[in-house]
Amino acid sequence: MQVTSLHKFKESPVFNYINNLSPIKTVKSTSISQTFNPYSFASLPSIFTSPHVSSLKESRSLRRHHFSDPSKPEFSSDNETKVGGTGVVTDVLRNSDEQPENFDPGRCIGECSVETTYECPELAIEVSRTLSYDCGSPDCSATPCHRIETNCVSELDGPSNSVVQSGQEVSEARFLGSRVHLEGITNIEQTKEGGGRDWESLITDATGLLIFDSPNDIEASKGHFQESLDPGTRLCASLISGFTHDEINHLQITEVVGPVGLEQNESENPPSQVGEEGHLKDIEATRDTLASTSINTCVAESSEQPDNEHVSNLHRGIRRRCLVFEMAGVYRKHLDDSSSSGSSILSQSDVNIESSDKQLVPIRTSNGSSRCVLPEIGLHINALARTSKNCIINHDLASGRQLINEPSSAAPLHSLTTGQESLNKSLVVTSAERNMGHEENGVQNIEDASQAFGYIEEFSQSSPKKKRRRLEIARESEDCKRCNCKKSKCLKLYCECFAAGVYCVEPCTCQDCFNKPAHEDIVLATRKQIESRNPLAFAPKVIRSSDSDESGKTPASARHKRGCNCKKSGCLKKYCECFQGGVGCSINCRCEGCENAFGRKDGSTLIGADTELEEEETETSEKSVVNKSLRKNVIQNSIEQNPDSALPETPLRSVRALVQLPFSSKSKPPRSSLLSIGSSSGYYGIQKFGKPNLLQPQPKFENRIQDIQEDEMPEILQGNSSPISGVKSSSPNSKRVSPPHTDFGSSPGQRTSRKLILQSIPSFPSLTPKQ
DNA sequence: GAGTTTGAAACT
DNA sequence: CAGTTTCAAACTC
Structure with missing residues (x-):
């Protein structure tokens, strides 16, 4: 016509x-x-x-x-x-x-x-x-x-x-x-x-x-x-x-x-x-x-x-990919790098790999204190890295930029939560840089990782210099607030440290604290007790599906394992664990007047957190672009309130690792992959390797980052592997708990590794304080 | 920094 | 399981 x-x-x-x-x-x-x-x-x-x-x-x-x-x-x-x-x-x-x-x-x-x-x-x-x-x-x-x-x-x-x-x-x-x-x-x-x-x-x-x-x-x-x-x-x-x-x-x-x-x-x-x-x-x-x-x-x-919808589709594909790979990509990359490169850097162990992935990145905050950012993966943080919140201070644009600029893969992660402006700037820079490196040869990541890793290595090594450095970092970590428990003796989930599976450290202002290596027995016993009550008590609160790692799918949904129960906060404040975790409310939530910016209980999603598992790709793409602005707004609010939450930074917890917990011995089976995470992980993470526990609780807002980590959660939740799982029923929350989140199901491959890991990981490892 | 609010955790 | 209490973080002033 x-x-x-x-x-x-x-x-x-x-x-x-x-x-x-x-x-x-x-x-x-x-x-x-x-x-x-x-x-x-x-x-x-x-x-x-x-x-x-x-x-x-x-x-x-x-x-x-x-x-x-x-x-x-x-x-x-x-x-x-x-x-x-x-x-x-x-x-x-x-x-x-x-x-x-x-x-x-x-x-x-x-x-x-x-x-x-x-x-x-x-x-x-x-x-x-x-x-x-x-x-x-x-x-x-x-x-x-x-x-x-x-x-x-x-x-x-x-x-x-x-x-x-x-x-x-x-x-x-x-x-x-x-x-x-x-x-x-x-x-x-x-x-x-x-x-x-x-x-x-x-x-x-x-x-x-x-x-x-x-x-x-x-x-x-x-x-x-x-x-x-x-x-x-x-x-x-x-x-x-x-x-x-x-x-x-x-x-x-x-x-x-x-x-x-x-x-x-x-x-x-x-x-x-x-x-x-x-x-x-x-x-x-x-x-x-x-x-x-x-x-x-x-x-x-x-x-x-x-x-254009038509066009959009195309772009969506791109975006999706971007999104998909965003997390997955990083993850995969590192895996590949680690595996393929077998670089000396990574040679040591999974931990190293993880660390490389996470790339403990020294960050200089505006105040001049350097902070270590552990971007995500592999670290299963029991408690949403609450502690991390405070760890990363002054998540202003500048810091975000710095983070991004760091030669770590973490940058992208950071970008997610960073303000758009900062993102744009920093990302542009980083992207350009990275593109150069990556496109030239896939090795770039490795290099980057190696750099970061080098830092880590240095960090972990025992030369006087390094010790000093360690101390510095530890001190810096001190910037991270810890718990402030008065009555719980840091032996209840009220205590963030305890909930996160880490020992309290100096920065904590807790009183009568028993959450210290010296009281390992008590800590473990208590923990077991709690776990017996609720096997998932120490599991990450936010569960994400990140199958993307392997399949390249888009990471999709994340949910609070139990859902929130907010009455007054409208799920718009950190009182709300969903919000705090940067995820939307879901059916599991019993909140009232939910206004969660990351996704309302009713399903409407304002921000990245998706409410619908199925929508992953579309949603993701939208999130990445459209929602970004919204997120920016919302997040910025949160940022203003608490920069940590909004920013993707990794919790500095790693530092703490230095100070803390040796528990690992049992708890940590050697990790074959980054994914290894145990239900009890947090605590006692990597010490086994004699290195600081680089793995840290996830930053609350690192959705994407969390995706990977949380990936593992489903397994835990699904519980085949977890010894605890059997006990699970006892948990009142068990209903809401996500084992059901089979949707999150990850690819078999990883799962396998994870499962193995989980199986091997005792819920609560016998701790031998190595400190 | 003190006081209040909030909701999870713990308890009954 | 529902209701209550305890608790500490989050928030406000």
Whole structure:
């Protein structure tokens, strides 16, 4: 249908006239088409397997195809929106179909976009998004409806040519990288001047958006579209493919991008609701954002498109991957590194590996005190690392940045909770760095890990220097508050230290404390008693499914093992364990008036924490991008209240390990993998190896991080392995406890290892204070 | 820093 | 299992 009309249009005198107007156009269009074709059709399809993606691909291909189609040079621009029968374009077409009278080639776009954006609620989003691409160009958006209409009309008359040309030119400019932005602006201005130009701007924008602007583009491209494109495409491709290798990097990128996408979403969605001015502003802002950074552009594209459902799917795939790999990737990576590299660094033991994964990273906080951050994995922290809260102090942006900058894989983790701004900055930096390293060779991680590990090693070694260092760290750790028990003698779960499975240390202000190596017997006995009552008493409170590690799935849901019982806090304060753990409330919760930002009991999820297990991927993607902003807000609140919670930092607990617990002997079977975690883990973690217990309780908000760790929980909960499990029934909470969370079920492979570990791990190891 | 609030843990 | 008490963290002032 549309095609036919297009042909008619093409054949029309006006069209010819337009064609004649600029000889250059045709050529350019051709070249462009050549340039685009390969990308549009080749790379994307192969890369994306998702059915949803296809539409996106198509849409993209269409767009590019337009340009690419030499036969229809002039229409290419228009065709983008009109011709394609698929994806986003389809929507537009649909729209056009709905309003056949408008179908004029020139008009169609304008009207479709306009109408859709403002009038059709359903299509509005998609179209508006489309506009954001097409029109992303400020012009369009900026141009009031009437103006657009005018333009459309004028275009019908003949400006289409000019449009095409300008579009081409613009596209060219886009290819050139930073220039693109300027050009686009210029185009916009021009568009404003002349109605016919709107098309140009649209085309231009679309082109620019389509094109992956990468820094490389600027350099590589000048003059050669293809080359310029290639880099961009490569970049994207690398992003996609890179997930396997550089999940972290990509993740970072994604995160960085995320905000942009979010912005766009915000800006784009509103159009129908928001005044044109606002819309324009949003669009412009978005555009600026996009243009601002080459990487951002690339990302932006992905982020933008997500708006389009069609497109979004594609991007979702990316995001998912990012998300998925985010945790899993890191985890896997390290595993691979450890296994493959077998580096001397990692050679020692799982612990080492873990440590490497966790990379005890010295962090300098704003106050100048260095802190060790243990990013996550493998450490099963019995009590959500409550202690960790305090450990990481001043989780301000600066610190977050620092953390990220650290050569550890932890950075990504941190990024999660870090404010967007900080994320953007830091992530950008880190991502770039990491990308370089990772992409060059997968070894980078290892190196990084080795660095971090080196630190750890140093840390753990016994040379005087190192001892000193240790002391320092320990002292630093002291910054971390401990418990403040007055009556429980630190032998009840009231005591965070005890609950976390760690001995109280100096920083604790507890009174009559028995949770010390000197009272090991008592501690163990008490612990056993408690466990007998509730086998999961020392299990991590937040259980996450992170099957992603192996399968690459997205990490998904996390839940508090028992659920909260909040009455007054609305699950918006740390009183709420769910909130504290950075997870949403679930069915298990008996809270009242739940407003948990991470996910309400009723299922609505504001933030990353998902309420629905099944939604993992989608949710994840959304979380990563859209929710991020929300999270930012919410989290920031929490941050303000308690920076720790919001920030992904790892608990410094590791330090404590130094001071503490030797219990490990029984408790810790050698770990074959990072995953090893025992129900009783916390305490007594790694000492066996003679190293500080690097593994620490999870930071509350490190959702992703926790994912991995918590991965293990399910096992524990499932309890085959855990001796305790048998006893479990006694627990009042057992109902709510998640063994049931089979959903979380992890892949058999890991499970196996985990199970073994768990089995071998006594609930409460006989402790031999090594201190 | 003291006092209050809150909800988990413990107890009955 | 429900209700109550105890407890210490979280929060407020």
